[in-house]
Amino acid sequence: MSDPVLVIGAGVAGLTVAVELADSGVETVLVDRETSVGGNALNLYKAFPTDDCFYCFESNRSRPGIRKCFYRSALLDQPNIDLRVDTEIEEIKGEPGSFEIRLKQGPQYVDSKKCTMCGACTKLSDAFSLLSPQCQPQSVIFNPEKEDEGSSKAEEECPTGAIDLNAESSETTLTASDIVIATGYQEMKPNQVDEYGYGQYSNVITQLELAKILDPNGPSHGALVRPSDGAQVRRLLMVQCVGSRDENYHPFCSKICCVFALKHANIIRRERNGTDVSVVYMDIRTYDRHERYYREAREAGVEFTRGRVSEVNPLEDGTLDITLYDSLLDKYFKTNVDLLVLSSALEPSTGMTKMIEELGLESASGYVSPANLLDTEVVAGDHVYACGGAIGPAEVPESVTQARAVASKILQERMR
Amino acid sequence: MAKTEEKTVPPVTLVDPIELSELDRDFREEIHNMPNGEELGACFACSTCTAACPIANSWDYKPHQLIRMILLGMREKVLASDEIWLCLTCFECQERCPQNVRVTDILFDCKNLAAEEGRIPPNVAELGKELVEQGQLYVITADWEREDLGLEPSLPGLQTEGVQNMLKESRTGRLLEEED
Numbered sequence: 001m002s003d004p005v006l007v008i009g010a011g012v013a014g015l016t017v018a019v020e021l022a023d024s025g026v027e028t029v030l031v032d033r034e035t036s037v038g039g040n041a042l043n044l045y046k047a048f049p050t051d052d053c054f055y056c057f058e059s060n061r062s063r064p065g066i067r068k069c070f071y072r073s074a075l076l077d078q079p080n081i082d083l084r085v086d087t088e089i090e091e092i093k094g095e096p097g098s099f100e101i102r103l104k105q106g107p108q109y110v111d112s113k114k115c116t117m118c119g120a121c122t123k124l125s126d127a128f129s130l131l132s133p134q135c136q137p138q139s140v141i142f143n144p145e146k147e148d149e150g151s152s153k154a155e156e157e158c159p160t161g162a163i164d165l166n167a168e169s170s171e172t173t174l175t176a177s178d179i180v181i182a183t184g185y186q187e188m189k190p191n192q193v194d195e196y197g198y199g200q201y202s203n204v205i206t207q208l209e210l211a212k213i214l215d216p217n218g219p220s221h222g223a224l225v226r227p228s229d230g231a232q233v234r235r236l237l238m239v240q241c242v243g244s245r246d247e248n249y250h251p252f253c254s255k256i257c258c259v260f261a262l263k264h265a266n267i268i269r270r271e272r273n274g275t276d277v278s279v280v281y282m283d284i285r286t287y288d289r290h291e292r293y294y295r296e297a298r299e300a301g302v303e304f305t306r307g308r309v310s311e312v313n314p315l316e317d318g319t320l321d322i323t324l325y326d327s328l329l330d331k332y333f334k335t336n337v338d339l340l341v342l343s344s345a346l347e348p349s350t351g352m353t354k355m356i357e358e359l360g361l362e363s364a365s366g367y368v369s370p371a372n373l374l375d376t377e378v379v380a381g382d383h384v385y386a387c388g389g390a391i392g393p394a395e396v397p398e399s400v401t402q403a404r405a406v407a408s409k410i411l412q413e414r415m416r
Numbered sequence: 417m418a419k420t421e422e423k424t425v426p427p428v429t430l431v432d433p434i435e436l437s438e439l440d441r442d443f444r445e446e447i448h449n450m451p452n453g454e455e456l457g458a459c460f461a462c463s464t465c466t467a468a469c470p471i472a473n474s475w476d477y478k479p480h481q482l483i484r485m486i487l488l489g490m491r492e493k494v495l496a497s498d499e500i501w502l503c504l505t506c507f508e509c510q511e512r513c514p515q516n517v518r519v520t521d522i523l524f525d526c527k528n529l530a531a532e533e534g535r536i537p538p539n540v541a542e543l544g545k546e547l548v549e550q551g552q553l554y555v556i557t558a559d560w561e562r563e564d565l566g567l568e569p570s571l572p573g574l575q576t577e578g579v580q581n582m583l584k585e586s587r588t589g590r591l592l593e594e595e596d
Contacts (some may be wrong), residue, residue, distance in 0.1 A: 192514065256491045294460070295458070298460065301457065303487070304460070310431060323433050324433075328484050329484055329488075332432070333436050334433035337435040
């Protein structure tokens with residue numbers, strides 16, 4: 001029996017690789033440092049291009065006997081997948097084909113196999129919470145920093161005995177035949193781009209933060225409200241290319257921010273009545289078939305200004321006075337908005353540089369670069385593959401396609 | 417305890433911005449609802465219209481800027497502009513527009529709106545009067561050129577009364593009367 005394949009990152013790409021390989025009889029260790037799989041997609045509310053919940057992209061593919069969502073059921077029911085959440089890669093050694101990997105898993109205070117999400121512990125203590133109704137493994141999580149008097153009571157009274165507050169972190173080592181880097185991207189926190197006041201003014205947010213506000217499962221139940229005081233948002237301004245295509249931050253185009261900004265603009269115009277949306281842009285780059293989002297946005301009455309923001313001034317009532325320059329008219333405009341949403345650059349996940357170094361890979365603006373630019377983009381090195389956001393910002397279908405390419409490559413390699 | 421006054425003064429700029437809320441935000445709808453405005457909102461400011469225009473070089477506001485101003489609600493500036501009257505109506509902009517915005521026709525709509533408000537440039541009004549009074553813009557007169565070519569002194573069978581009457585009874589007549 002060969003060694004298992006290590007898949008790092010359990011977002012869209014990582015989940016797909018793991019499920020495809022496992023279904024083909026290959027043992028897979030799927031690792032994620034978060035407590036739930038899903039990655040960024042967990043927070044997207046609706047994902048383009050179908051504006052669906054991302055989990056369902058593959059759910060309509062028939063799996064005999066299973067009528068639940070494809071990936072979630074596969075994670076639970078597929079014996080070839082060893083899922084380890086809250087786990088970080090400490091060190092990678094060894095030779096291509098037999099990597100030695102040291103993993104560190106955080107304390108598993110709640111046994112996800114026993115947890116029934118009855119909610120008893122969350123009532124007793126604030127330290128227990130449910131990350132998302134879609135979280136996977138389906139389990140509450142415990143935050144030791146918020147431990148209070150109710151915590152130990154919750155431990156005692158847990159009907160399934162799933163809680164162990166004395167749990168400790170553990171280290172394991174394993175040998176893997178191949179490594180798949182599916183660590184995805186993260187949204188840059190644009191604190192440094194000081195003309196926008198992100199981090200200083202609470203009504204200046206990023207697109208991912210907006211997605212959480214729009215999410216019916218979020219704290220405002222989908223109502224478009226200001227973070228500062230929960231008041232209804234009447235005017236909203238988006239700024240594109242914050243920190244991307246900018247030599248001071250990230251020189252590359254983050255590729256998908258135009259599309260998801262327009263997706264949000266359309267949701268707001270069509271489903272959150274009475275809110276005006278303006279978009280300030282340098283170019284709108286709706287590549288491929290996504291041009292329809294741009295066309296729909298214009299039809300829905302979203303206003304577009306080609307130019308940049310000059311300055312942002314917060315007023316006492318929580319609104320923001322914004323001066324912007326319209327480069328098409330060569331004029332300055334002033335407007336007042338409730339919410340300023342920054343389409344911030346998408347950057348490689350924390351730790352990517354270290355991993356690229358340890359595995360001796362090539363870097364492309366911090367993301368994993370293909371080993372051979374003329375060959376497939378998913379082969380990063382000898383027995384090392386990368387897919388999804390790890391090789392650059394990508395939409396969900398692209399990540400799935402790349403992930404399947406990785407699975408295919410590994411299977412071909414094994415059949416030699 | 418000593419009092420400290422913390423002042424957050426906005427940075428001084430020399431920019432004098434146009435207040436968006438003071439513009440006529442209904443202007444966009446007004447044009448949109450006119451016969452040629454259906455695709456107005458489709459404009460993505462590529463400026464193909466300006467590239468196509470044979471005379472925009474001498475305009476203060478280029479065609480794509482006029483469309484942009486309509487979208488922003490700069491009603492006053494658009495309807496008072498010379499440009500809408502200077503348009504040659506060659507339809508190059510409209511032919512080339514990648515989003516099917518009827519640029520030339522929208523400028524016609526703007527001219528109609530401006531005319532309704534009594535903003536007809538004197539030279540255009542003069543031509544209008546000529547048309548209403550003569551029933552034609554270029555009156556044929558007997559001259560040596562026609563004689564040399566063996567043509568009759570006037571166009572045989574030319575009747576302009578019908579045109580005159582129609583124009584007098586129509587909006588053109590009314591607008592020109594208001595103009596006086």
